[in-house]
Amino acid sequence: VEKYPGFQRDDKYKKLTSTDVDYFRSIVGDTGLIYQNEDDLEAFNTDWMNKFRGQSQLVLKPKTTQQVSDILKYCNEQKIAVVPQGGNTGLVGGSVPLFDEVVVSLQGMNQIRSFDDVSGILTADAGCVLESLDNWLGEKGFMMPLDLGAKGSCHIGGNLATNAGGLRLVRYGSLHGTVLGIEAVLPDGTILDSMSTLRKDNTGYDLKQLFIGSEGTIGIITGISILTPRRPSAIHVALLGVDSFEDVQKAFKQSRIQLSEILSAFEYYDNNAFQIFKKHNDARSIMDNEYPFYVLIETSGSNKDHDEEKLNTYLEDMMTDGIAQDGVVAQDESQSKRIWGVREGLTEALGKEPAVYKYDISMPVSKINDCVLEMRDHLEQGGAFGKPDSPVIDVVGYGHVGDGNLHLNIPAKSADPRVLELIEPFLFEWVSKQKGSISAEHGLGISKNQYLSYSKSESMIKLMKTFKSVLDPNGILNPYKYLPTK
Numbered sequence: 001v002e003k004y005p006g007f008q009r010d011d012k013y014k015k016l017t018s019t020d021v022d023y024f025r026s027i028v029g030d031t032g033l034i035y036q037n038e039d040d041l042e043a044f045n046t047d048w049m050n051k052f053r054g055q056s057q058l059v060l061k062p063k064t065t066q067q068v069s070d071i072l073k074y075c076n077e078q079k080i081a082v083v084p085q086g087g088n089t090g091l092v093g094g095s096v097p098l099f100d101e102v103v104v105s106l107q108g109m110n111q112i113r114s115f116d117d118v119s120g121i122l123t124a125d126a127g128c129v130l131e132s133l134d135n136w137l138g139e140k141g142f143m144m145p146l147d148l149g150a151k152g153s154c155h156i157g158g159n160l161a162t163n164a165g166g167l168r169l170v171r172y173g174s175l176h177g178t179v180l181g182i183e184a185v186l187p188d189g190t191i192l193d194s195m196s197t198l199r200k201d202n203t204g205y206d207l208k209q210l211f212i213g214s215e216g217t218i219g220i221i222t223g224i225s226i227l228t229p230r231r232p233s234a235i236h237v238a239l240l241g242v243d244s245f246e247d248v249q250k251a252f253k254q255s256r257i258q259l260s261e262i263l264s265a266f267e268y269y270d271n272n273a274f275q276i277f278k279k280h281n282d283a284r285s286i287m288d289n290e291y292p293f294y295v296l297i298e299t300s301g302s303n304k305d306h307d308e309e310k311l312n313t314y315l316e317d318m319m320t321d322g323i324a325q326d327g328v329v330a331q332d333e334s335q336s337k338r339i340w341g342v343r344e345g346l347t348e349a350l351g352k353e354p355a356v357y358k359y360d361i362s363m364p365v366s367k368i369n370d371c372v373l374e375m376r377d378h379l380e381q382g383g384a385f386g387k388p389d390s391p392v393i394d395v396v397g398y399g400h401v402g403d404g405n406l407h408l409n410i411p412a413k414s415a416d417p418r419v420l421e422l423i424e425p426f427l428f429e430w431v432s433k434q435k436g437s438i439s440a441e442h443g444l445g446i447s448k449n450q451y452l453s454y455s456k457s458e459s460m461i462k463l464m465k466t467f468k469s470v471l472d473p474n475g476i477l478n479p480y481k482y483l484p485t486k
């Protein structure tokens, strides 16, 4: 568990008193808070990776937007620091306190508000779990436009707050396009009702966009309005075994030509990532042999025979042209699940290593595997990788090829400052040279905020700080994170 080196509690924030706790109790009631109960507080103080831990003594679980407003208004007046929390699945330490910040959990706000089956527009509380929303929509023939491995726990509000990308962005686009409206509470308690259900609305600045990806630093999102697509009636999943990353790119290029409108995911993982998965899972192999790279392709359409024919032809062509060495199309749902299970299970498997350095970066697709290889070289030259007693176990790559998004993961024998010094800022400099982003989809939190200048100019960071100070003049929302503090 990381100790937040270089961070000190800012004395401008008030320490909680029993009067404060009594006031909060008057808003949310006895069942709406957890106070000084270490066992119950643990889950809210610790992040998903078990890497970051805060010492909050108070978790508040409001049930209504008005309660969120009352809480924030009081915190703002009293200068009490607050961490908004959704499903606590974030991977950059943004959802847990560093010190004694009050956690405002949205888990009590989990009602669907409305659904229009003509337009496909859903409105819901921010605390709805992504998978529950998707299941609910499934019964009506619709689906959520995003999907990620954390779907069973993450909240739609947390998804908006992080601008989560996920596994089908290549098809359904980013939340900046699918979200039509939000309801958010500003730090002074103002309820910003922008719950539009309009697809078109060019009246003034598009304020909701500022909240998408703001990671709980300018307001608490309490409601969302989102455009949901029809659930496809025919879904197919295939796995390719590929010899080189060049061929992964060729397969991608060709998939857009041959599978075009039915392509709904194009993911890859390298064999090193697969080995880590196998180490922690009792997995039957999907293919007879192993390959340097694996490509997962999903199609979503409305005509099973047509889609099957397209996918089979594509696979045949890939193999005849020597782009893929092997290819399997899932024959039933359980095989599809197995194929997806490896891709979606990589994060969890890596989490079982003694330590793991995680990077979520975007760049031109052609550079993705160069990044992995150059990092291996760099760690080897630095004496941290390649020998039995090296601290680094492996350097593995996987991610969303269609989005130019690499998940570079470096499992190590322990959290070792020498390893970290070799990786950072080397990697950020590398990414910056490619005009890439140091955080493609996971956000900044407490892990990446100090490195923002590798992806954003000085004038952009200055404007971001201005926005923050206008919307949250007392800095009560998610302090120490997101924007550079040093």
Ligand code: FAD
Binding pocket: 048, 083, 084, 085, 086, 087, 088, 089, 090, 091, 094, 095, 106, 126, 147, 148, 149, 150, 153, 154, 155, 156, 157, 158, 159, 160, 161, 162, 163, 164, 165, 166, 167, 215, 216, 217, 219, 220, 221, 222, 347, 348, 441, 442, 445, 478
């Ligand atoms: P939390 O972790 O609780 O919070 C994340 C941030 O948002 C924090 O800064 C928090 O303060 C803020 N926040 C949360 N709720 C609100 C709210 N209502 N109002 C204001 N601020 C709020 N991410 C991807 O982008 N793509 C993936 O494919 C992906 N796959 C993942 C797979 C696994 C196995 C795991 C563990 C994580 C994955 N993630 C992925 C990261 C993570 O799940 C997403 O960032 C997710 O959107 C976070 O949602 P959450 O509800 O858990 O938010």
Ligand code: 2HG
Binding pocket: 149, 166, 343, 344, 346, 347, 358, 359, 360, 399, 407, 408, 409
């Ligand atoms: C994914 O795409 C997630 O699986 C997690 O974004 C990535 O574990 C990671 O680094």
Ligand code: ZN
Binding pocket: 166, 399, 400, 407, 441
């Ligand atoms: Zn991802």
